[in-house]
Amino acid sequence: MACCAAQCGQKVRKIALMNPKPVGYGALIRWNRNFRWLWAAQVVSLLGDWFNLIASAALIAELTGSGLAVGILFTVRMLAPFAVAPLAGICADRFNRKRLLIATDIARTFVVFAFLLVRSENDIWLLYTLTTLLFAISGFFSPARSAILPDITSPQELGTANALGASTWSVMLALGAAIGGVTTGILGIQTAFIIDGFTFLVSTIFLFGIRLPSNRSNPAEAGARAKTKALPYLLRHPDMLFIAMHKAAIALMLSAGFQVAQVAISKEHFVIGVGGAISLGWMYAVNGVGSGLGPIFARRWTGDRDKSLRSTITLGYLIGGVGLAIAAPLLSLPMVLLGGFVRSIGGGIVWVFSTQLLLQTAPNEI
Numbered sequence: 001m002a003c004c005a006a007q008c009g010q011k012v013r014k015i016a017l018m019n020p021k022p023v024g025y026g027a028l029i030r031w032n033r034n035f036r037w038l039w040a041a042q043v044v045s046l047l048g049d050w051f052n053l054i055a056s057a058a059l060i061a062e063l064t065g066s067g068l069a070v071g072i073l074f075t076v077r078m079l080a081p082f083a084v085a086p087l088a089g090i091c092a093d094r095f096n097r098k099r100l101l102i103a104t105d106i107a108r109t110f111v112v113f114a115f116l117l118v119r120s121e122n123d124i125w126l127l128y129t130l131t132t133l134l135f136a137i138s139g140f141f142s143p144a145r146s147a148i149l150p151d152i153t154s155p156q157e158l159g160t161a162n163a164l165g166a167s168t169w170s171v172m173l174a175l176g177a178a179i180g181g182v183t184t185g186i187l188g189i190q191t192a193f194i195i196d197g198f199t200f201l202v203s204t205i206f207l208f209g210i211r212l213p214s215n216r217s218n219p220a221e222a223g224a225r226a227k228t229k230a231l232p233y234l235l236r237h238p239d240m241l242f243i244a245m246h247k248a249a250i251a252l253m254l255s256a257g258f259q260v261a262q263v264a265i266s267k268e269h270f271v272i273g274v275g276g277a278i279s280l281g282w283m284y285a286v287n288g289v290g291s292g293l294g295p296i297f298a299r300r301w302t303g304d305r306d307k308s309l310r311s312t313i314t315l316g317y318l319i320g321g322v323g324l325a326i327a328a329p330l331l332s333l334p335m336v337l338l339g340g341f342v343r344s345i346g347g348g349i350v351w352v353f354s355t356q357l358l359l360q361t362a363p364n365e366i
Helices: 002-017 025-031 033-064 067-094 097-117 121-152 155-186 189-207 219-236 238-244 246-268 274-302 306-327 333-361
Strands: none
Touching: 025 033, 025 155, 033 067, 033 097, 033 121, 033 155, 033 189, 033 246, 033 274, 067 097, 067 121, 067 246, 097 121, 097 189, 121 155, 155 189, 155 274, 155 333, 238 246, 238 333, 246 274, 246 306, 246 333, 274 306, 274 333, 306 333
16 A cells, blocks of 8 residues: 555656646655655754754853853854865765765764763863764754755755755744743753754654665765866856855854844843743744745745846845844844844845755756
């Protein structure tokens, strides 16, 4: 029975792919088995990620009471993936991407459980070390996940898969931050770390369900080509280099400072829960909702058209700036939440659409 259902699903998918229009979100999840497993793994691992964020921020604020210490935590979270990005990209091209995803999830499981060893202010160095290690490993996971998408989706499915992956990140930010804030504020920080560790184990199980097609190019050969061609290609095509820089730009302009500020705001101005964990969870939750809804609704207008995607990226920066202006006066918690929501709409548009432009315009071997 299961075999017949799978065969029927493949037939329906083939018929759908004969249509040049982009595949819908529901159809992609329903009929693409490999993407369904990848998406399920992403959902549970992201849930744990946001538990870890809220728990780590609450723990360091509780142990030190220092805004500088919290700022260092967020700096480490952002810099670690950037530090390993060149090597991570090469690994995503040279090695089996499914195995790389599984290996990173297993490694992150052990690292997260080690957070339980942080008990006092004297252990803050361990929290920073574990955070650096965790996000360095995550820096290998994300490129591998992006690189595997063309292997398991058709050209008609690729744009939808990318948009759904980004929207899932946003939705799980909203759910994970909200649930993580309540869990941390009521059940405690250690419980949040334990849940985080088990989510990576569940993600690993889901990843084993992916079956890579046999007709994909040899990873080592592809990696060697990409390593020698990627940088010269970007230098020869300034337009592509500009698109590739959008993620770093949005992180510096709209995300980095605001994330650190949210911790201080929740702890000093609008305190709900232990160390402001619940109010911090709410702030991240509205960020997730905004960054998820923004690209989804904007894509109804842009479709997969390059020109529309580029112009909407510019609009995304403007929307993000408006959000910061709304939140900055700290008039009330609802106004801060509204500002964060608007800011994240703009940031989500820039992040998702710049990624989609790269996937659509860069040669596969790059």
